Amino acid sequence: MFLLIITTLLSFISVHSTVLGKQVLKWINKPSIKEKELMTQKNELKKVQNSISITDNFAKYSKIQRQINKIDENLSDFRSEKNNLYIHFGLTYGLQIFFAIVLVGLSIYYRSTPVIAIDKSIDLTPFSYLISYPHSENVVSFHFWVLCSSTTARLIKL
Template identity: 30%
Template sequence: MLEVINGFLLAYFMILCILSALVPQLGRTIAGCYSRPSSEERMIWGEIVKLKAEQKNVSMKDEFAAYSKLQRKINKLENHLKDNSQSRRTKSLAIKGSVLIILQVVMGLLIVASVIWFRREPIVVLKGDLFPLTTVLSYPSDMPNAISTHMWVLISNVSVRSLLRPVTS
């Protein structure tokens, strides 16, 4: 029913389509490496935890001045931590967006260049007559009942994205 003419191109375009579908996950993984909390943020968080534990040992009624002094220190550190984490999130979002755009552009250019380079190569030949679709499926190629690289990439991309949708969501 199906005869593979160019197995290398079949595998090559399948891998490209899979990588293209996984670009958002790759972008998140790469951006995640740059958005970890700094040692300063971890140190501030440890100080807040220590001050809160110390504050629990102080009676609010009996030693109000000491309690409120600890509370002011905690509030100051929390505000500083909040500012640092907000700037880190902003930087992380910018990195994630940039990495995602770069990966999508690279994958898009690679796929387009490959399709143009191998435009006349048929990937597979279907046995039987596909009368109304013969010319559409094999467009730049002259082989009857063949599936050209253009159509193979289109079919593969749609198939891979629909198969990976539950995994990538």
């Protein structure tokens, strides 16, 4: 029963690891306190700038615009540090590779252990050898169960 639950969970996590990776990336890329302060300063300057007529007070308008541009440069510096391409691809594909390696390792380790024993009254004649490959009939092998649970996980869209 333990093997059944673990393989099913690992298969589902392996297939849907991009969803998990996106959540971790959101957490990593959340704005810091300094970024939030810069954003509020920028919004305040935008409000002041919108209240000023560009034709009447061009000098004041352009001075505020230069301050906004400086804040935008600082924000882009913060974002460029966080939006590292290696982190993005490392999380999305690294999780998939990690869980695939774990499933392959478990497949090798548990190759001689059946996941489920089926009652003798149930006959799976045309597929019994495929379902219980390294074992006798009326059992479900680890490899077959991983294949079935991964296929089912791919069919379920999150």
